[in-house]
Amino acid sequence: MTDAAFRELRLDGVGRRFGDTDALVGLDLTIRQGEFIALLGPSGCGKSTALNCLAGLLPLTAGSIWQDDRRIDVLPPERRGFGMVFQNYALFPHLTVRRNIEFGLQMRRLPKADVVRRTAAAVALVHLEEHAGKLPGQLSGGQQQRVAIARAVVLEPSLVLMDEPLSNLDAKLRLEMRTEIRRLHQSLGLTTVYVTHDQEEALSMADRLVVLRAGRVQQIGTAEELHARPRTWHVADFMGFRNLFPASVVEVSAERVVVDAGGLRFAGVPAEPVTVGDWVAVGVRPEDLLVVPDGGAAADGASSAGSAGSAGVLTATVSVVEYQGREFAVEVRTTAGLRLHVRTPARLVPGDGVTLRVEADRLLVFPGGDHLPPATAPLGENTGDGGGAGSGPDVVDVRGRGSALVPQETP
């Protein structure tokens, strides 16, 4: 439908309040034609609100939406011409698959022949020819999902909105449908906005991701950008930085900072500029914590045995081991009580001592802001998980206090 096509769709300070709570604040986003955008965030972060605002199902309480030079946030949903796939599919239960897909075409009062032809094409597109005469209730979840997609794309909408469309499917089907949606997006030249809480889904499908938290944009960027350079520790949390802990900055050089976490020193890369004395969040992916064979460790970090090793090297005790196919996901605990997650092919057992090393390039340092990730030390008192031998009774709170709130101190 060329009349509905646009070059870009601009969200300008879009906000939505429910009573006294801000569900979405100041969302600025420009969607280019043909892009696949994922809105990513935990539940309640405002991503579905953003989608509903875009669809016209929720009126905005702030900002505006522009389709090229046309303001569209004042239009009702039926006049925006966007296709939407709902989380529960929202198929009309009293209409057959074919009639569900026809619905939008009929609303546009297209000639009968056109309706029949385009419906047949859409049915074929999602491989549901054999089921076209069935009611939605007679279909499996995956088939219903495909009907919902066909119904949304048959109108060749200028924008397709998808609200966690795969969350009701089982893991295998989810993977298949993921590829299917991406394939349709490319072959039909759609512009798609896709809401999900699954970072893997978002990373694998989207050209650009918008990470939301508590109604505010945390970061907008390509999958590679977000994966390699998350700007806040909340984004990092979503991008697989499973090891997140608070620390304080002790040294800042050109491209490196050295931080101190309960006596452990790490060198890392700042995600944003920091100054000495700042409380920061440190993030490392489990796969970037390398297990050094015990023999080699002596040579590597010879000068400092014990937990306070040279920057980037630490010793710890294995507490939990999970088998994950090719690798093991291992939880270790340092003598200072810091819990870390490691991935390693080595077969470890709880109680083993290990030496870990992390490259400074792989350790990201995030400015603290209002919140820091909780220090893991208080949990260290729980010795029932097998590795009790390693952790002493004098478990140290990494940051010397229990609260996750850190006062803004700028020396």
Next chain:
Amino acid sequence: MSPAASPGTRPGASPGTGPAPVDPGLRHRLAERGVDARLLLLVPGLVFVLGLFVYPFLYGLGLSFQPARGGGPFADYQRFFSDTFQRDTIGKTLWLAVPAALFNVLASVPVAYRMRGRFRGKRLLTTVLVVPITLGTVLTAEGLLNFLGPAGWLNRALLGLGLVDEPVGLIQNYWGVFFSLVISGFPFAFLLILSYLSGIDPTLERAAATLGAGWWQRFRRVTLPLLVPGLATTFCLTFVLAFSVFPSAYLVGDPTGETRVISIAAYEAAYQANDYPFGSTIAMIMGAVELAVIGVVLLWRSRFYVGTTGGKGA
């Protein structure tokens, strides 16, 4: 019935396997068919239905075939249908009950449609709409007399304003009974339809909106078809209530003329002429007419989709 038959046949069928395992096996098999101790919970209800409905009904049915004046089992039926004064009560009652039930259902739909979401004051509004249900026919009738009667507020206002020259006759005729049926039937229909409507998943209409349907199309093409079974059921229930109208036909109607409904005919036969069999005959005819109307409605309903509507109430 079939579960009840199996205990008789099982013990006989399996003596070869030894008597010991039969007992737990039998109990298990019965439980799988829903026969267990919990079935006893049905007893009070069953006694109630048998004693207060089935027995009187069958008794009345029997009575209707034993005319007091003799002349064969169908004499009273022939008598009813050959006497215009009696026969016309069917038409008069239908003429009251069908429009009243239709009005109640159709008027409830927009009100319930508007009220299905959540909004401030919903509870208060619902209460106001439902209060008439608690009033009872006599109180309603008295209200109607006071309000719509020749010396009622409405007529006094109309006369005072010079809009009419003589009081408008709104009671002691068809309209009085009709109003009474609406006042008592509307809350009932409204409550039922509200619950049917909230059983329809609201995302369906939102989906229709994103597909380009305006509000009328959304209602017409999505909500209404899903609501039809509920409308049919509601119509049947309000129709039955209206068809058995009796007190208001006397109090605010014209019980010897245009609102001589069938229940009045039955009452007169049984308690004024003391002809119990004829009264029973009329009651049976009344039941048959009701069943016929309900049958037609359900037949019509069966042409529509009946199934899950996706919402919480479904």
